């Protein structure tokens with residue numbers, strides 16, 4: 001074993017929604033720290049495959065629509081078969097729907113809750129079972145949000161789902177710590193990705209947001225790498241149930 005507590009050498013990470021945005025940023029950071037990566041999602045992650053391989057690691061693509069629980073068993077079996085184990089799970093895939101709460105539809109409610117919360121829970125459950133069976137230590141990292149802490153506006157299902165992610169992170173940490181599985185979350189602040197394209201394009205909202213970020217800029221997906229590697233590595237073995245903000249200081253204001 002390497003003496004570097006942040007090394008992920010010989011580890012295998014499953015990262016959902018890694019074709020773009022924050023998932024890509026974290027997949028590349030984990031690969032640079034030494035992990036092979038299963039890239040799970042509904043769009044071909046060509047660019048991420050290239051970046052992971054450039055870091056000298058293996059990239060396995062598992063095509064899956066995470067709007068349902070149906071692909072979960074295949075994600076686990078393919079990763080174990082092709083990469084040998086699952087040591088790290090990053091539940092990153094997620095969506096947002098914007099509308100006034102007074103007009104919000106059941107369809108937009110279910111779409112967001114299904115992927116952001118339901119799939120996150122059941123994928124974690126099955127991965128945790130496979131870690132327990134394999135008697136390996138495990139790391140599960142959920143992607144939360146500023147709206148795990150705050151109410152937000154015009155995104156009721158997103159706020160409900162991300163507040164739920166923070167709660168689930170705590171209960172799963174409580175239950176699975178005894179199995180050597182750490183469950184923690186990262187709460188990204190405002191990052192320039194597809195998820196925030198509407199906010200970036202809205203001049204007024206963009207100015208308001210930037211004015212509140214002490215760091216004075218939108219986050220770049222690479223800004224999440226350090227937190228992801230920390231929570232995936234031995235360095236965080238005694239960290240349990242935490243939701244770590246990576247937000248340029250947004251919550252400190």
Ligand code: NAP
Nearest residue numbers: 017021022042043065066067093094145190191193194195
């Ligand atoms: P993004 O660029 O829109 O990426 C979202 C990822 O999730 C994409 O890979 C997307 O695939 C995937 N995905 C969505 N629905 C899916 C489905 N049904 N099946 C499989 N994959 C699916 O957004 P992002 O900003 O990187 O978001 C990543 C995570 O961070 C999300 O959980 C988001 O809520 C959270 N977050 C983002 C911010 C921010 O400021 N950007 C802040 C806080 C939290 P496609 O490309 O095929 O759609």
